[in-house]
Amino acid sequence: MASKAVTSSRTWFTSAPLGAPKSFKGPIPSASPAKAPLLSSSIRASVIGGKVSARTSFTARPGSVVQQRFYAARPSVSAIGANENPFAPPKDQEAYKAKDYDENGSRTFAYFMMGTYSFIGAAAAKNLVTNYLVHFSASADVLALAKVEVDMASIPEGKNAVIKWRGKPVFVRHRTEDEIAEANSVQMSELRDPETDADRTKKPEWLVMMGVCTHLGCVPIGEAGEYGGWFCPCHGSHYDISGRIRKGPAPLNLEIPQYDFNEGEGKIVIG
Amino acid sequence: MALTTSVYNLFFRRSSSFMFTVFAGAFVFEAAFDTVADGAWDYMNRGRQWKDIRHKYINAAPAEESE
Numbered sequence: 001m002a003s004k005a006v007t008s009s010r011t012w013f014t015s016a017p018l019g020a021p022k023s024f025k026g027p028i029p030s031a032s033p034a035k036a037p038l039l040s041s042s043i044r045a046s047v048i049g050g051k052v053s054a055r056t057s058f059t060a061r062p063g064s065v066v067q068q069r070f071y072a073a074r075p076s077v078s079a080i081g082a083n084e085n086p087f088a089p090p091k092d093q094e095a096y097k098a099k100d101y102d103e104n105g106s107r108t109f110a111y112f113m114m115g116t117y118s119f120i121g122a123a124a125a126k127n128l129v130t131n132y133l134v135h136f137s138a139s140a141d142v143l144a145l146a147k148v149e150v151d152m153a154s155i156p157e158g159k160n161a162v163i164k165w166r167g168k169p170v171f172v173r174h175r176t177e178d179e180i181a182e183a184n185s186v187q188m189s190e191l192r193d194p195e196t197d198a199d200r201t202k203k204p205e206w207l208v209m210m211g212v213c214t215h216l217g218c219v220p221i222g223e224a225g226e227y228g229g230w231f232c233p234c235h236g237s238h239y240d241i242s243g244r245i246r247k248g249p250a251p252l253n254l255e256i257p258q259y260d261f262n263e264g265e266g267k268i269v270i271g
Numbered sequence: 272m273a274l275t276t277s278v279y280n281l282f283f284r285r286s287s288s289f290m291f292t293v294f295a296g297a298f299v300f301e302a303a304f305d306t307v308a309d310g311a312w313d314y315m316n317r318g319r320q321w322k323d324i325r326h327k328y329i330n331a332a333p334a335e336e337s338e
Contacts, residue, residue: 108275111283119296123304126297224328233321233328 147271149262152206160222162211165270169211169219170257171230172268175241180204182228183242190246193253197242200256208259208268209243215250230254 148165150172155161158179161172175183183197183204201207211219218234225231226247227240237248244253259270282292317323 102275104279105275108279108283111279111289115283115289115292115296118293119300122293122297123301126301221328231328233324 147269149265150268150270152261152266152268157205162222163270165257170270171207171209171211171222171243171254173207173222173241175205175207179228179241183240186240186242186244192245193251195242195244195253200242200244200253202259203261206261206268207241207243208257208270210255210257212255213237213250214245214252214254215248220254 146166148163148170150161150163152174155172155174157174158176159174163170163172180197186197188194188196197204200209213220213232213234215232215235215237218232220230220232220237220239222230225238227238229241229243229246230239231237232239232248232250235249237250238246239250239254240246242253243256245251257270259268261267262269281288283289313320
């Protein structure tokens with residue numbers, strides 16, 4: 001009963017057997033289909049009378065014709081030879097390649113894409129590892145206990161140094177004689193927050209103070225402003241060469257942190 | 272065709288040169304990415320950063336500054 005033309009072992013290409021399937025348990029007409037009436041005369045009469053619905057025990061009788069399935073591009077028999085399976089995939093893929101297919105170019109492109117993904121991934125991985133290691137660095141509460149030493153020899157006269165201490169900037173200025181004289185010459189009545197220069201320094205040459213504006217906490221700029229000291233760019237507070245507020249919205253002089261001099265090693269210890 | 276072949280032979284053919292290409296590419300890519308990101312940030316915040324307004328305050332000051 002199977003189709004003779006197909007030599008493939010794939011059974012789905014073969015046509016189904018005629019007749020009822022093996023599992024069918026219903027009454028099989030013993031006579032040949034041509035002789036046996038499809039419906040008995042009594043049922044036929046009932047059908048005509050409208051008493052019986054047209055329900056059957058199976059919906060479709062298996063027939064001799066099963067639709068064959070083809071590959072999308074089936075080579076012609078003349079191209080493959082009569083003895084070969086026409087349904088097998090073609091061995092020669094040339095017909096399916098693009099006309100401008102370039103093996104070297106395709107390979108280079110594939111490696112190029114792989115390399116691109118690789119270096120993007122490598123950069124991302126490097127950042128990941130870096131960030132992970134940074135989180136092992138000293139935390140803020142450890143840094144808060146720290147003291148900072150400043151080498152006095154490293155700051156020449158008339159120069160500022162900004163040191164980070166407890167997460168905030170500290171200004172250290174090695175003042176010149178002129179600047180000390182200027183700071184001492186200011187009348188207390190001119191000051192918003194009266195403090196003498198001697199109150200603010202342990203040694204007149206060294207001015208050590210927090211670099212945080214007393215207005216809203218910005219960081220003032222050194223060697224700027226109308227009084228030759230510091231100037232806060234946020235809201236325009238001017239501090240003089242002793243760090244005292246002279247003009248602008250800030251209410252207080254720049255704060256003086258705890259600090260000491262280590263004369264033996266020539267260092268200022270802040271904290 | 273000749274170009275792609277020479278690129279393949281130069282950068283991709285050996286695993287060692289492929290890895291070198293990857294690491295060099297990662298270095299260049301990271302630098303370029305950071306530059307572009309910083310540039311975009313600066314462009315979006317132009318005129319608001321200290322480096323944009325620094326000249327207004329620093330040049331005016333040295334008149335009474337005793338260096």
